[in-house]
Amino acid sequence: MQGLVQKALGGHIRSIARIITMVESESPYTEEIMKLIYPHTGNAHIIGITGSPGAGKSTLTDKLIDNFKQQGKNVGVIAVDPSSPFTGGAILADRIRMQRHSVDPNVYIRSMGTRGSLGGLAKSTYEAAMILDACGKDVIFIETVGVGQSEIDIVKIADSVCLILVPGMGDDIQIMKAGIMEIADVFVVNKADRDGFERVVAEVRIMLDLVKHGNWTPPVLTTVAEKAKGLPELTQSLMDHGKFLSESREGLDKKLKRITIEVEEILQREIARFTERTWKENCTPELLDSLLAKKTDPYTVAGKILEMVFVNN
Amino acid sequence: MQGLVQKALGGHIRSIARIITMVESESPYTEEIMKLIYPHTGNAHIIGITGSPGAGKSTLTDKLIDNFKQQGKNVGVIAVDPSSPFTGGAILADRIRMQRHSVDPNVYIRSMGTRGSLGGLAKSTYEAAMILDACGKDVIFIETVGVGQSEIDIVKIADSVCLILVPGMGDDIQIMKAGIMEIADVFVVNKADRDGFERVVAEVRIMLDLVKHGNWTPPVLTTVAEKAKGLPELTQSLMDHGKFLSESREGLDKKLKRITIEVEEILQREIARFTERTWKENCTPELLDSLLAKKTDPYTVAGKILEMVFVNN
Numbered sequence: 001m002q003g004l005v006q007k008a009l010g011g012h013i014r015s016i017a018r019i020i021t022m023v024e025s026e027s028p029y030t031e032e033i034m035k036l037i038y039p040h041t042g043n044a045h046i047i048g049i050t051g052s053p054g055a056g057k058s059t060l061t062d063k064l065i066d067n068f069k070q071q072g073k074n075v076g077v078i079a080v081d082p083s084s085p086f087t088g089g090a091i092l093a094d095r096i097r098m099q100r101h102s103v104d105p106n107v108y109i110r111s112m113g114t115r116g117s118l119g120g121l122a123k124s125t126y127e128a129a130m131i132l133d134a135c136g137k138d139v140i141f142i143e144t145v146g147v148g149q150s151e152i153d154i155v156k157i158a159d160s161v162c163l164i165l166v167p168g169m170g171d172d173i174q175i176m177k178a179g180i181m182e183i184a185d186v187f188v189v190n191k192a193d194r195d196g197f198e199r200v201v202a203e204v205r206i207m208l209d210l211v212k213h214g215n216w217t218p219p220v221l222t223t224v225a226e227k228a229k230g231l232p233e234l235t236q237s238l239m240d241h242g243k244f245l246s247e248s249r250e251g252l253d254k255k256l257k258r259i260t261i262e263v264e265e266i267l268q269r270e271i272a273r274f275t276e277r278t279w280k281e282n283c284t285p286e287l288l289d290s291l292l293a294k295k296t297d298p299y300t301v302a303g304k305i306l307e308m309v310f311v312n313n
Numbered sequence: 314m315q316g317l318v319q320k321a322l323g324g325h326i327r328s329i330a331r332i333i334t335m336v337e338s339e340s341p342y343t344e345e346i347m348k349l350i351y352p353h354t355g356n357a358h359i360i361g362i363t364g365s366p367g368a369g370k371s372t373l374t375d376k377l378i379d380n381f382k383q384q385g386k387n388v389g390v391i392a393v394d395p396s397s398p399f400t401g402g403a404i405l406a407d408r409i410r411m412q413r414h415s416v417d418p419n420v421y422i423r424s425m426g427t428r429g430s431l432g433g434l435a436k437s438t439y440e441a442a443m444i445l446d447a448c449g450k451d452v453i454f455i456e457t458v459g460v461g462q463s464e465i466d467i468v469k470i471a472d473s474v475c476l477i478l479v480p481g482m483g484d485d486i487q488i489m490k491a492g493i494m495e496i497a498d499v500f501v502v503n504k505a506d507r508d509g510f511e512r513v514v515a516e517v518r519i520m521l522d523l524v525k526h527g528n529w530t531p532p533v534l535t536t537v538a539e540k541a542k543g544l545p546e547l548t549q550s551l552m553d554h555g556k557f558l559s560e561s562r563e564g565l566d567k568k569l570k571r572i573t574i575e576v577e578e579i580l581q582r583e584i585a586r587f588t589e590r591t592w593k594e595n596c597t598p599e600l601l602d603s604l605l606a607k608k609t610d611p612y613t614v615a616g617k618i619l620e621m622v623f624v625n626n
Contacts, residue, residue: 031612031616034610034611034612035610035612035613038607038610038611039607039610041607042607252605255605256601256605259601259604259605259611260596260601262611263592263596263604263611263614263615263618264588264589264592266611266612266615267588267592267615267618267619268585268588270615270619271584271585271588271619271622272581272584275577275580275581275584276577279576279577279580283573283576288569288572288573291572291576292565292568292569292572294351294352294354294355297347297348297351297352298347298351298572298575298576298579299344299347299348299579300348301576302576302579302580302583303344305576305580306580306583306584309584
């Protein structure tokens with residue numbers, strides 16, 4: 001394992017891909033890999049890209065790759081798809097476009113998706129970002145399909161969160177209300193060649209005035225991703241935010257929070273495994289029958305199992 | 314607590330509301346409440362209503378309430394909103410319409426939503442359904458906002474799952490592909506006065522032919538919920554499925570699976586609480602500093618905490 005990780009750390013693309021796959025598939029080597037990876041992390045700027053479906057996240061990420069490459073950056077992309085049964089494969093077309101970068105050795109694009117286990121997906125995404133960081137990527141984009149709380153949790157992994165809005169979606173105000181306002185560091189009104197984009201910009205500004213933020217005031221930018229309009233300004237804003245983090249208490253706090261979450265998620269997963277095993281070992285047909293017959297109840301059963309698991313509860 | 318639960322079991326609406334709130338807010342009385350509730354459960358038919366946003370789930374549920382009331386049924390509704398930041402309050406308007414039933418003592422409508430904790434939401438929803446079951450509801454609808462895997466997990470709590478599709482959404486086939494096909498017991502093509510509804514019906518039928526199912530062949534029905542068209546047929550289908558479950562191995566298996574999930578979720582939550590406490594107790598500034606300085610890594614830290622928590626790992 002050490003040899004493979006060494007090759008990945010040296011930038012060998014297939015080795016990077018292999019270790020990400022191992023971590024994603026919860027290989028028993030995950031712990032060993034991550035322990036070798038962690039000491040080399042902390043150099044990359046991780047940027048989360050989120051927004052409603054149809055906001056143009058993939059196209060924008062695609063153009064951002066170009067812009068960051070022009071800045072001499074080595075770029076990684078993690079495209080997160082929690083396999084939502086209602087959005088399904090609809091996003092793939094945009095992402096295929098992004099693949100044109102994949103012949104470039106300085107750009108690494110990776111899709112992540114684990115059906116069912118959202119906690120697991122956040123953990124795998126974080127670890128994939130750590131791997132790309134350790135293996136020499138300067139900028140790592142985490143792009144989510146962008147529906148729901150779970151994706152918000154995933155973009156929280158990022159240093160900088162970029163929220164993409166579009167005119168005419170009607171739900172912009174809804175987005176504001178729902179708490180994403182507090183986590184976005186850069187706002188982008190994409191498709192700004194469409195009617196109503198000024199209204200969206202104005203709405204975001206008004207909402208930003210109402211929300212308390214720290215020493216960083218999130219800028220509100222306009223882009224037309226398909227025509228690459230507004231991209232240099234967006235790239236600059238994102239780099240500015242990265243610089244802000246590296247020099248401020250906020251940046252340190254984000255790092256602390258992230259590493260705390262990582263420890264908690266490892267704990268949760270290990271414990272879940274152990275619990276499942278304990279339950280399986282104790283889940284006899286007789287016990288199930290008495291549950292069905294309501295002679296006992298799930299709380300009583302769980303209580304007995306907990307007594308077996310813990311030293312002192 | 315026993316007095317309050319007794320009143321709820323007798324059908325006293327405010328007491329029912331109070332104990333659901335206690336369970337939902339993870340009150341320390343949850344276990345005591347649920348232990349008193351479980352022996353009285355097992356009589357209700359729990360029906361999950363799911364589908365894409367805009368499919369008309371709330372309107373359809375609203376009409377189903379009418380139809381089941383006409384059958385002399387005492388009806389409960391649990392409207393699940395995982396507070397998705399991207400769908401936000403958009404659904405509320407439809408749900409407000411449903412509130413017209415709330416003056417009826419034989420209809421109880423309840424919204425559930427816990428930001429962040431999807432596992433917790435599934436557990437609270439299940440327990441609320443159990444409470445309504447024990448307190449005399451004959452039919453309980455669980456309606457989800459309907460985006461993503463998490464909602465699918467929530468509808469799995471139901472005895473019967475009803476999937477609502479609409480013409481012209483374009484994503485119908487996507488839905489099929491994504492695994493919901495296997496869990497739906499009744500398919501409804503709503504807004505069947507719109508162009509293209511026959512195509513959706515045909516597509517569902519074709520997909521159903523390809524999917525293996527047991528002794529129940531899911532019917533594909535058409536409705537125009539706003540005009541109450543097709544509702545008696547849908548009501549009948551749902552009752553037929555309820556009858557099928559009560560007489561078949563499939564019904565027993567569903568019950569077993571559900572009670573197993575319930576035990577697992579209680580275990581998960583209790584263990585998560587205990588872990589969180591242990592982590593908080595051990596999460597010293599020195600430890601965080603050495604994590605930040607990469608002198609140690611999250612896996613090593615988690616490993617040490619696990620050693621403290623478990624008897625033998």
